[in-house]
């Protein structure tokens with residue numbers, strides 16, 4: 001994560017939503033102490049998290065960590081063995097009847113009957129959800145499938161089928177959108193388009209949950225990430241909060257290195273290779289010092305990338321990379 005900062009803005013935290021603003025937001029999804037067993041196997045172990053309306057949660061974790069199981073529990077497709085699930089203010093059971101329209105879902109391995117055309121698939125789901133044919137036409141056009149809309153799905157490429165799957169998920173402009181590995185098979189332009197669509201839905205108040213292994217793609221679009229390992233919650237937070245829990249260093253680079261930095265007794269301890277290097281937790285104090293003590297406003301903060309934070313936190317949780325323990 002590379003962040004070019006206006007130091008004064010950062011010090012006063014003007015770029016961030018206040019806590020009061022956040023607590024006032026409506027919770028779209030709330031899971032409390034959710035566990036799931038498949039016979040003797042514990043797939044989820046007392047997992048809690050919430051997603052506010054208009055926010056995106058990235059679900060991250062190794063293969064088999066429990067991400068898809070969590071999504072299926074939110075959808076009401078499988079009941080948890082224990083714990084509570086609240087969807088748009090209702091218990092998962094109560095909400096199930098309305099989920100068809102209020103929840104949009106792209107499964108991990110979305111597959112449709114391949115003798116249908118793209119247009120027929122979307123029209124079928126539109127009829128189920130009570131959505132107009134006009135909306136189907138709009139989505140077909142927006143997702144770049146116009147030229148192939150009357151072809152059977154067996155002639156579609158993987159990426160074309162994935163585009164259709166995403167179009168199906170957002171058909172009813174849902175209040176909650178659950179995407180299980182949505183960018184698999186999409187070309188870079190289509191991924192960018194998908195995240196653009198997600199941002200539009202967020203602005204309309206949709207809560208979005210994205211399970212993905214493509215950390216560099218989701219990084220700039222998430223509000224918070226939930227990192228899972230072996231059915232347990234490893235970490236939950238914004239990128240900055242996750243970074244603070246990691247052992248990784250944040251650094252500050254200067255356009256022109258001032259003697260005021262080199263000679264500052266407090267900053268000297270962080271000075272290394274023409275950079276200031278420090279833990280994420282020390283950032284506010286360092287930025288404050290640069291601005292108020294050294295009157296330096298022109299610098300660039302380089303935060304650790306989500307992928308590095310993920311590996312660091314996973315390493316802390318498991319002691320060794322998954323698959324090698």
Ligand SMILES: Nc1ncnc2c1ncn2[C@@H]1O[C@H](COP(=O)(O)OP(=O)(O)OP(=O)(O)O)[C@@H](O)[C@H]1O
Nearest residue numbers: 038041043061062063064065066067068069070108
């Ligand atoms: N129907 C089932 N019966 C038994 N075990 C299951 C079942 N479904 C999932 N599991 C197990 O539960 C665990 C979690 O699976 P899940 O699909 O939720 O993982 P995931 O994090 O989505 O993985 P991936 O990234 O590979 O998609 C895995 O060990 C999986 O084998």
